[in-house]
Amino acid sequence: MSRREEIAAGLAGVRARIDQACSTAGRDPASVVLIAVTKTFPAADVAHLAELGVQDVGENKDQEAAPKAQACAELTAAPLRWHFVGQLQTNKARSVARYCDVVHAVDRLRLVKALSRASADRPRSVECLVQVDLDPHSGEHRGGVAPGKVSDLAAAIDAAPGLVLRGVMAVAPYPRADGPDPATAFARLAEVSAALVQRYPAASAISAGMSGDLEAAVAAGATHLRVGSAILGHRPSPG
Numbered sequence: 651m652s653r654r655e656e657i658a659a660g661l662a663g664v665r666a667r668i669d670q671a672c673s674t675a676g677r678d679p680a681s682v683v684l685i686a687v688t689k690t691f692p693a694a695d696v697a698h699l700a701e702l703g704v705q706d707v708g709e710n711k712d713q714e715a716a717p718k719a720q721a722c723a724e725l726t727a728a729p730l731r732w733h734f735v736g737q738l739q740t741n742k743a744r745s746v747a748r749y750c751d752v753v754h755a756v757d758r759l760r761l762v763k764a765l766s767r768a769s770a771d772r773p774r775s776v777e778c779l780v781q782v783d784l785d786p787h788s789g790e791h792r793g794g795v796a797p798g799k800v801s802d803l804a805a806a807i808d809a810a811p812g813l814v815l816r817g818v819m820a821v822a823p824y825p826r827a828d829g830p831d832p833a834t835a836f837a838r839l840a841e842v843s844a845a846l847v848q849r850y851p852a853a854s855a856i857s858a859g860m861s862g863d864l865e866a867a868v869a870a871g872a873t874h875l876r877v878g879s880a881i882l883g884h885r886p887s888p889g
């Protein structure tokens with residue numbers, strides 16, 4: 651099998667899982683955006699994805715993503731939207747704002763300010779999602795603000811020039827004995843989203859769900875899935 655065929659098969663498998671999960675949940679598959687997370691995979695793989703109809707790709711490290719986005723602009727004519735899905739250091743905000751349209755893990759005021767300043771260099775606003783910590787009591791911090799702190803950060807994004815508040819994002823908590831399972835955690839995220847949407851009707855995006863838990867995320871109302879290994883295979887190195 652060529653790499654292109656491998657990726658096509660992975661993509662078809664994930665699309666079938668999404669269709670099945672939507673049908674179980676009574677949702678329209680068109681209401682779910684699949685973001686192919688391409689971290690650690692080469693630009694050539696992104697070009698295959700683009701030619702297979704993927705429009706949204708996700709990365710989590712600026713030093714890897716910036717040259718990849720540039721290479722892809724030369725490799726493929728298909729339009730791509732780049733999503734930054736990882737922890738973002740403030741000093742990388744300027745670089746990320748050059749090629750990313752959406753930043754998923756906004757979790758502190760300093761980052762809001764840095765992204766707002768960086769957005770001055772681009773023609774369009776940077777779309778921001780507030781990362782929510784769905785298990786704030788665990789020792790293993792996966793980033794994000796506690797649910798009770800979401801509205802303050804959302805207000806800061808909403809007020810920041812050059813930024814658009816799009817919604818919330820979360821990563822399922824690490825499994826632990828008395829911690830929440832993905833379904834419980836994503837249900838909590840849906841509640842946080844509903845409260846946010848009351849105040850900001852356009853901030854309706856819910857970014858949740860990865861290769862292992864996309865069904866639970868779709869069931870809980872996720873609008874954006876971030877899927878890497880189920881499409882592209884095992885990552886050659888940690889990322």
Ligand SMILES: *Cc1c(COP(=O)(O)O)cnc(C)c1O
Nearest residue numbers: 687710735860861876877878879
């Ligand atoms: C790597 C990553 C993903 C994709 O994970 P898979 O298990 O490979 O699907 C999703 N979200 C974030 C934040 C990631 O870092």
